[in-house]
Amino acid sequence: MYRYDEFDAAFVKERTAQFSDQVARRLTGELNEDQFRPLRLMNGLYLQLHAYMLRIAVPYGTMNSKQMHMLAHIARTYDRGYGHFTTRQNIQFNWPKLRDIPKILEDLASVEMHAIQTSGNCIRNITTDQFAGATADEIIDPRPVAEILRQWSSLHPEFSYLPRKFKIAMTGSPTDRAAIRFHDIGLQATTSALGEIGWQVWVGGGLGRTPMIGKMISGFVPHEHLLAYLESILRVYNRYGRRDNKYKARIKILVHEEGIDSIRQQVDEEFAQVKGGVLHLPQDELDRIGKYFVEPAYELVNETRVDVAREKILNPLYGRWLEHNLHGHRQPGYVSVTISLKPIGGAPGDATDAQIDVVADLAERYSHDELRVTHEQNLVLPHVKITDLPAVYARLVEHGLAEGNAGQITDMICCPGLDFCALANARSIPLAQEISRKFGSPERQAEIGDLKIKISGCINACGHHHVAHIGILGVEKKGTELYQITVGGDATEQAAIGDILGHGFIAEDVPAAIERLVDAYIARRQSPSEPFIDAFRRIGKEPFKEALYGNA
Amino acid sequence: MATLDLAVAGLRPHKRDALRELGIMSLNGMFDEMDGVAVLRQATEHLLPGDLAIVSSFGADSSVLLHMVAQVDKSLPVYFLETGKHFPETLDYVETLKRQLGLTNVVALHPDAKDIARFDPTGDLWETDPDSCCHIRKTEPLDEAVKGFGGWVTGRKRYQTAERGVLPHFELTSDDRIKVNPLAYFSDADIVSYKLKYGLPEHPLYAKGYKSIGCAPCTSIVAEGEDPRAGRWRGLNKKECGIHFDFNGAIAKPMANQELNLFKDGAFVADPFHSWAEGDDAGSVSYTHIPLAVFVENRDAVLANPHPVGLLVSPADDVMAVKGDLDRFSSIAINFPAYTDGRGYSSARLLVERLGYKGEVRAVGDVLHDQIQLMRRCGITAFVVKHEPTKKALIDGKLATVDIFYQPVGLTEIPVGTRPFLRRAVENA
Numbered sequence: 007m008y009r010y011d012e013f014d015a016a017f018v019k020e021r022t023a024q025f026s027d028q029v030a031r032r033l034t035g036e037l038n039e040d041q042f043r044p045l046r047l048m049n050g051l052y053l054q055l056h057a058y059m060l061r062i063a064v065p066y067g068t069m070n071s072k073q074m075h076m077l078a079h080i081a082r083t084y085d086r087g088y089g090h091f092t093t094r095q096n097i098q099f100n101w102p103k104l105r106d107i108p109k110i111l112e113d114l115a116s117v118e119m120h121a122i123q124t125s126g127n128c129i130r131n132i133t134t135d136q137f138a139g140a141t142a143d144e145i146i147d148p149r150p151v152a153e154i155l156r157q158w159s160s161l162h163p164e165f166s167y168l169p170r171k172f173k174i175a176m177t178g179s180p181t182d183r184a185a186i187r188f189h190d191i192g193l194q195a196t197t198s199a200l201g202e203i204g205w206q207v208w209v210g211g212g213l214g215r216t217p218m219i220g221k222m223i224s225g226f227v228p229h230e231h232l233l234a235y236l237e238s239i240l241r242v243y244n245r246y247g248r249r250d251n252k253y254k255a256r257i258k259i260l261v262h263e264e265g266i267d268s269i270r271q272q273v274d275e276e277f278a279q280v281k282g283g284v285l286h287l288p289q290d291e292l293d294r295i296g297k298y299f300v301e302p303a304y305e306l307v308n309e310t311r312v313d314v315a316r317e318k319i320l321n322p323l324y325g326r327w328l329e330h331n332l333h334g335h336r337q338p339g340y341v342s343v344t345i346s347l348k349p350i351g352g353a354p355g356d357a358t359d360a361q362i363d364v365v366a367d368l369a370e371r372y373s374h375d376e377l378r379v380t381h382e383q384n385l386v387l388p389h390v391k392i393t394d395l396p397a398v399y400a401r402l403v404e405h406g407l408a409e410g411n412a413g414q415i416t417d418m419i420c421c422p423g424l425d426f427c428a429l430a431n432a433r434s435i436p437l438a439q440e441i442s443r444k445f446g447s448p449e450r451q452a453e454i455g456d457l458k459i460k461i462s463g464c465i466n467a468c469g470h471h472h473v474a475h476i477g478i479l480g481v482e483k484k485g486t487e488l489y490q491i492t493v494g495g496d497a498t499e500q501a502a503i504g505d506i507l508g509h510g511f512i513a514e515d516v517p518a519a520i521e522r523l524v525d526a527y528i529a530r531r532q533s534p535s536e537p538f539i540d541a542f543r544r545i546g547k548e549p550f551k552e553a554l555y556g557n558a
Numbered sequence: 559m560a561t562l563d564l565a566v567a568g569l570r571p572h573k574r575d576a577l578r579e580l581g582i583m584s585l586n587g588m589f590d591e592m593d594g595v596a597v598l599r600q601a602t603e604h605l606l607p608g609d610l611a612i613v614s615s616f617g618a619d620s621s622v623l624l625h626m627v628a629q630v631d632k633s634l635p636v637y638f639l640e641t642g643k644h645f646p647e648t649l650d651y652v653e654t655l656k657r658q659l660g661l662t663n664v665v666a667l668h669p670d671a672k673d674i675a676r677f678d679p680t681g682d683l684w685e686t687d688p689d690s691c692c693h694i695r696k697t698e699p700l701d702e703a704v705k706g707f708g709g710w711v712t713g714r715k716r717y718q719t720a721e722r723g724v725l726p727h728f729e730l731t732s733d734d735r736i737k738v739n740p741l742a743y744f745s746d747a748d749i750v751s752y753k754l755k756y757g758l759p760e761h762p763l764y765a766k767g768y769k770s771i772g773c774a775p776c777t778s779i780v781a782e783g784e785d786p787r788a789g790r791w792r793g794l795n796k797k798e799c800g801i802h803f804d805f806n807g808a809i810a811k812p813m814a815n816q817e818l819n820l821f822k823d824g825a826f827v828a829d830p831f832h833s834w835a836e837g838d839d840a841g842s843v844s845y846t847h848i849p850l851a852v853f854v855e856n857r858d859a860v861l862a863n864p865h866p867v868g869l870l871v872s873p874a875d876d877v878m879a880v881k882g883d884l885d886r887f888s889s890i891a892i893n894f895p896a897y898t899d900g901r902g903y904s905s906a907r908l909l910v911e912r913l914g915y916k917g918e919v920r921a922v923g924d925v926l927h928d929q930i931q932l933m934r935r936c937g938i939t940a941f942v943v944k945h946e947p948t949k950k951a952l953i954d955g956k957l958a959t960v961d962i963f964y965q966p967v968g969l970t971e972i973p974v975g976t977r978p979f980l981r982r983a984v985e986n987a
Contacts, residue, residue, distance in 0.1 A: 013962060013974060013981055020960040027958035028928065036947040044898060045928055127898070157964040157980055163932035164907055164967065167900025245904050279912060284966040291979040
């Protein structure tokens with residue numbers, strides 16, 4: 007993975023000093039809160055319901071064990087012994103004190119980490135496939151380009167005060183695990199007719215109160231022109247994106263209102279001017295950055311298969327974990343392991359300091375010192391030898407991290423909700439915990455199969471409910487927390503936004519309503535191998551509406 | 559009909575004598591272009607005997623004119639504006655030339671003590687309002703002195719600045735006085751060779767790079783190849799002190815103790831520009847940033863406006879719309895009505911990087927500490943700052959900045975290290 011050189015280290019050091027100076031000026035009153043807010047946000051510092059929240063960047067979701075240990079240290083020393091992994095592949099701490107922030111940033115800098123641009127109306131952390139560089143189904147490893155984009159977007163002077171936040175996601179695999187069509191810019195690796203590898207560029211996707219599926223703005227941009235092309239999009243957005251209404255300020259609205267053809271033309275005109283200039287990415291630079299991401303020294307292993315059926319008989323829980331939490335690796339004898347942060351009845355995405363330390367240890371010992379954060383709020387050990395799986399599993403079991411539910415109904419994305427967030431209308435974590443308990447039994451989950459539930463505590467949709475197979479949105483109506491249910495969303499390359507089926511439910515009634523949807527699916531599926539989303543596409547929403555509201 | 563007479567007098571305070579005007583004009587061309595002594599002799603002996611004043615700055619080139627005066631009449635009155643702001647070297651030089659050329663009638667003109675007390679009690683008017691400073695130290699005393707003369711002699715030369723390109727030997731001013739310019743056709747080289755030929759002493763500062771010398775605070779060194787007068791009122795769009803214009807020319811009223819808000823070249827300096835106001839006329843404003851939309855609507859009038867003007871770019875303005883006319887503006891102001899509105903950064907980059915605008919680009923509006931470096935990187939070179947803590951940080955040189963950059967932006971950043979791609983640093987780092 008990428009390692010800082012002197013330049014990177016000096017940059018983070020200067021940025022930390024700059025932010026400390028800004029905090030000091032806020033404390034003396036030289037900056038008022040209005041003047042300070044965007045500055046602290048640009049360094050990941052939010053003021054939440056009860057306390058400050060610090061969001062730490064995990065560039066494209068990749069960390070080493072030393073960095074992970076530091077997160078455990080921060081959780082232990084400055085917070086309440088846990089951290090929360092986010093859908094942006096970052097981690098946030100909900101209880102730091104303002105006076106500790108400079109110290110935390112110094113600690114982070116010592117392991118090449120920071121909180122730069124984890125909030126604010128700027129280009130946010132670049133996210134990507136959690137299996138990047140490991141998965142068998144990849145056209146290219148997106149991480150070198152992600153690192154170059156991280157550098158290009160860090161404290162970009164022209165794009166630090168955009169109309170609104172700006173998120174870029176990319177995938178090197180045709181199977182989209184990074185939800186690229188729901189980002190301001192989505193990058194999909196692709197091969198041109200001439201066999202050259204480059205990027206398909208999608209623009210104007212997003213969730214929030216106006217969910218939009220991104221539109222393809224360019225079918226092919228070669229590596230060398232990618233920065234120039236992105237700068238062109240950003241410039242058009244910075245100049246013409248709406249600033250009159252915060253809720254209409256994302257690029258998705260600009261694309262929607264002006265039309266993709268008009269935006270494409272403006273971007274192309276700009277690109278014609280910028281192309282080939284200082285942002286022309288030389289191949290040797292790509293190669294140089296690429297060297298940081300060369301494959302680790304894999305061992306040649308005789309055992310290249312996992313006999314899940316056999317293991318299921320011997321140890322059903324281990325067998326279930328193998329069945330769901332492994333992902334195919336490009337290197338024979340290796341797999342990528344998903345560590346679920348969704349224990350039955352737990353708060354999705356939370357991990358204690360002890361758990362964070364354990365995962366760091368496992369990464370160091372069994373995964374070439376690498377780990378990943380997924381946008382579905384789990385962790386991944388990307389390069390684990392098949393022969394090491396029993397040992398890894400045993401450690402995970404000891405620390406409550408061995409839930410074999412990746413991709414199952416209890417592997418939910420969930421925002422912090424009203425328990426933490428100042429924006430939320432409704433609680434989401436307690437509801438996730440209820441649903442998790444209701445469907446907690448392994449047999450029930452096995453019966454249901456792949457089904458993604460995602461919960462947002464408000465219209466801002468941090469819990470990605472729009473793209474859930476079954477989405478839950480907390481709203482407030484006349485002082486009551488209500489939950490609307492959507493069906494049929496999909497975050498992958500078959501991108502779809504879920505439909506709202508009818509009126510909302512009070513919290514106590516939601517788990518039962520979900521169960522009715524699940525039963526309706528099981529009753530109508532062609533076979534146990536037809537997943538929920540496929541069945542939904544085949545039979546439409548009516549049967550589900552009926553399941554929820556009866557035959558009205 | 560006293561009423562009518564008054565009205566006529568009010569409307570036409572001065573009736574010009576067309577024949578006299580023609581007579582003066584006809585003198586031009588009578589003398590060899592380079593024969594300054596003959597021009598001077600004609601003026602002192604025939605045109606205005608006993609009625610001519612000679613004014614000298616005792617600057618870098620003054621020795622030539624004074625040498626000619628000494629050849630014509632060593633007792634001719636030579637006025638020297640003792641503004642109180644001269645370099646000590648200039649005052650020494652006055653004595654040197656007096657002695658060496660044998661001039662017997664050098665008169666120092668001092669500013670009115672009451673004016674100084676009233677308009678420049680702290681002595682920094684030159685900084686806050688240079689026009690007014692020139693007015694009380696030069697125009698007023700000189701006006702008073704030359705009242706008794708029918709004309710005066712200047713050392714102006716055509717080559718000195720673009721504005722002086724058509725200078726004749728003799729001019730008639732609007733109040734019917736005669737200005738005599740014996741050196742009108744002298745070039746820089748002619749001056750140098752004249753000085754060499756007659757062994758005239760140099761101004762002590764000339765060798766140090768001062769090519770046109772006025773008062774100490776408003777004079778700076780000029781670079782090789784620069785307009786010799788570029789060192790005068792550098793950065794202020796000011797070219798003349800006022801005394802070479804018509805005596806009756808309107809000169810701004812002195813305005814003391816103006817607050818300094820323009821940060822440029824490392825210091826807060828006097829700002830010659832005014833804000834555009836409702837009702838301003840784009841065809842006649844001076845030192846005003848004309849809003850881009852107003853310019854587009856009144857393009858011809860602005861292009862015909864003889865005064866220095868600037869352009870005001872608001873966030874929604876498209877700077878590409880003024881692409882071909884940028885040379886018209888000596889300053890472009892980019893407005894940041896709220897510091898969170900980042901459109902000005904794109905406008906600045908387009909102006910400087912895409913359109914190659916070379917003049918001053920200034921940020922106005924909500925200009926605060928933490929955005930200044932971003933603005934600089936995008937090509938903004940001057941800042942109109944009203945936020946006191948920001949001012950203080952600028953004066954103290956204590957901006958909290960990150961001085962190494964991950965992306966190439968602007969024209970002045972330099973590549974870092976052996977891997978020039980993306981990484982940049984500030985030019986002087």
